[in-house]
Amino acid sequence: MASMRHLLFTLSLLTYLPALSQTPGKIIFTSQPAPDAAISVPYTLTPKSDLFFTVHLDSPLVRYLHALAPGTGEEILLQQGNYQFSLYVDKRLCYQSNLHPGAPSAQSKIRDTLLSKPLINYNTKDPVWSEYCWMRFMNNGGDSALTEGPHLLSMEIRPYVNDPVKGVKTGALIASGELPLLVNRKPVIDTAKVALNTPAPYNGLPVSHGGFDRNTIKILKGNIEAGVFRKITSIAVIRKGQLIIEEYFNGSGRDSMHDVRSVGKSFASAVTGMALRDGYLKSVDQPLSDFYDLHQFSHYSAEKAQTTLKALLTMSSGFDGDDNDEQSPGNEENMYPTDNWVKFALDLPFNHNRQPGGWHYFTAGVVVLGDVLHRRVPGGLEQYADKQLFRPLGITHYQWLYTPQDVANTAGGIRMNTPDFAKFGLLYQQQGRWQGRQLLPAGWVQQTFTRHRVIPGRQQEYYGYLFWNKTFRVHGKDYEAYYCSGNGGNYILVFRNTPLVIVITAEAYNLPYAHPQVNTILQQYLLPALLP
Structure with missing residues (x-):
């Protein structure tokens, strides 16, 4: 009932809003974050250039999404829809991206008619979604298209909704802009x-x-x-x-x-070799059952208990963890917020569908290896590495x-x-x-x-x-x-x-x-x- 009331409220609200304008909004390019900053054209694009854009929309994005999918609740629209960015060089489409629904924020899509973001922010340490969009553009045709000399950069923005049944539906143009460029990305080194x-x-x-x-x-x-x-x-x-x-x-x-x-993972490999040399480990073929009672962790299986140190060293264990797969339960990004990384790893299920010995990048497995070392070497991992590896070097x-x-x-x-x-x-x-x-x-x-x-x-x-x-x-x-x-x-x-x-x-x-x-x-x- 609550979702129905929300839908009726949204529809009634739209009834009193003016019709969407048929005239696309403007995209203004600047060399600094200020939306009203002037930029001389053609703009010289060097390896250290900054480039920002400001979009002036007639309405917030959510209204365009409602027009694309009438009758769909706002929460669903925000999960399924977003902006589509198209980037052109010299009137030729180089890259088109349906932005992930997670960025910009839901509040921005509900409220904002002004969108001001960087495409290139040279000194930033934490790039935002718009910078990643530019990087994808560069990796998918932009780099080769932006040869030295004059070019015309164009950007177009449309709304899209990705319905799981009907597929992607793209709306009409809602904003566009262009910027004459003088590309000078290959400096002559004296x-x-x-x-x-x-x-x-x-x-x-x-x-x-x-x-x-x-x-x-x-x-x-x-x-x-x-x-x-x-x-x-x-x-x-x-x-x-x-x-x-x-x-x-x-x-x-x-x-x-x-x-x-x-790079630090390789130091764990070195300490493993020293622990074997000194007899604190018997062999790389030792199973995890020598170090842990796997029954005390979730998803026990005999195969998981028999996982060897060698499998952790070669990133080829059967644990259901793959850092290159965002959906993998053992992805390292799922590990870091937990209060016990070793438990996180040992709680993971064993992936019986994975090819035996198949390689998959698995950071949590190296955490387990470090814990094994810490348990077995005298004084713990840090003291042992200092004495056996770092100080001798x-x-x-x-x-x-x-x-x-x-x-x-x-x-x-x-x-x-x-x-x-x-x-x-x-x-x-x-x-x-x-x-x-x-x-x-x-x-x-x-x-x-x-x-x-x-x-x-x-x-x-x-x-x-x-x-x-x-x-x-x-x-x-x-x-x-x-x-x-x-x-x-x-x-x-x-x-x-x-x-x-x-x-x-x-x-x-x-x-x-x-x-x-x-x-x-x-x-x-x-x-x-x-x-x-």
Whole structure:
């Protein structure tokens, strides 16, 4: 009855509202958030440009949705409908997006006739829905369409309703606007004006005096500083155990503590190898039933109890958790709000439909691995890692993040400076040896750097023990690397057939360009400059 009263109220309200205008509203573009700010045209679009838009609508969006689906209640409309954005370059449609109903907010769709948002906000740390729309546009034709020179950018907005039975219904144009552009996104780098940093010796890392293509690295540095590659904070290269390149950007320096997110998972792999060496774990084939009474958790099954440490190390357990699937019950975003991450993971059902041994990215499984380590090693995970790994490497300034149980968080997020991350990579390249001491068993490094699982959807990419694997083609030759990778574009790369370790840190968290731009940096600049 309540929903019926709501529907009757909505319909009666619409009866007294004036008819919707047949004249589309205007979209005004500006270079700053102020809706009434003037913008000179053509607007020069550079890698560091900001671009905002303001939409003047005749009515709030919900009225247009009611016109599309008469008789449908407001709550349902707001769940099924939203704006459709169409972006054109030179009158050619490049990208069209039916915005997810979650953004903008329901209140905005009920109340607002003025919509003012950024398309590009260069210095933002937390992009909003409109910026993601622009990024999708760039990834789906916009980047190739916006070549250097003059162009016309056009935007059109329509309402849409996605009825689960009738499908998507799109309304008439409700707003439009255009902006003449002068695209200048490829700056000319004057290498004579770019100075490369001269690395200083660092504890455990002498400086290399070997050569590399300095001009290519200067062009890379110039492009990062010009904003072509965004939110990069550092690049360091170790060749033959010596520091050869060390550059910092966007306010960071040698002392900066970088939040490298899931790069930290690979540290859990290293500590696992040490715990096996010291006898605190018996084998990677040990099942979870050796560490937990799985009957005490939800969805008990014999298969879940027999899940091995190796399955957690290779992201191939049968737990119903997949961070790449928003609908997965074990997605990491469902874990973080809980007050016990290990319980969250062990409560998950076993997915009997998953291919046995199939790879799926499962952060909660690495949390369980960290808890196993914490339970078994003397003094707990944090103290053991400090004594067995960090202090022998000369790493004394670092920060763990913690689980709700105050255990070092192996899901990711350990923070340290760039040279110390490089030393971790070099340890693996040296087969676990550091300054004459075997810190990590060579056999463990070999097992870690083994292609245990194929990564679905990627061409010739594999997964070891919490390390990724791929091969780069440079100057007609193949160069294989195992690497740690983290949200934002963070990497420690250890090359197998050439003595290179590369560290890249970045803060492009949750942004679609984060990892592709690092791949471009590696393929087009760093590796060609360093390899014969």
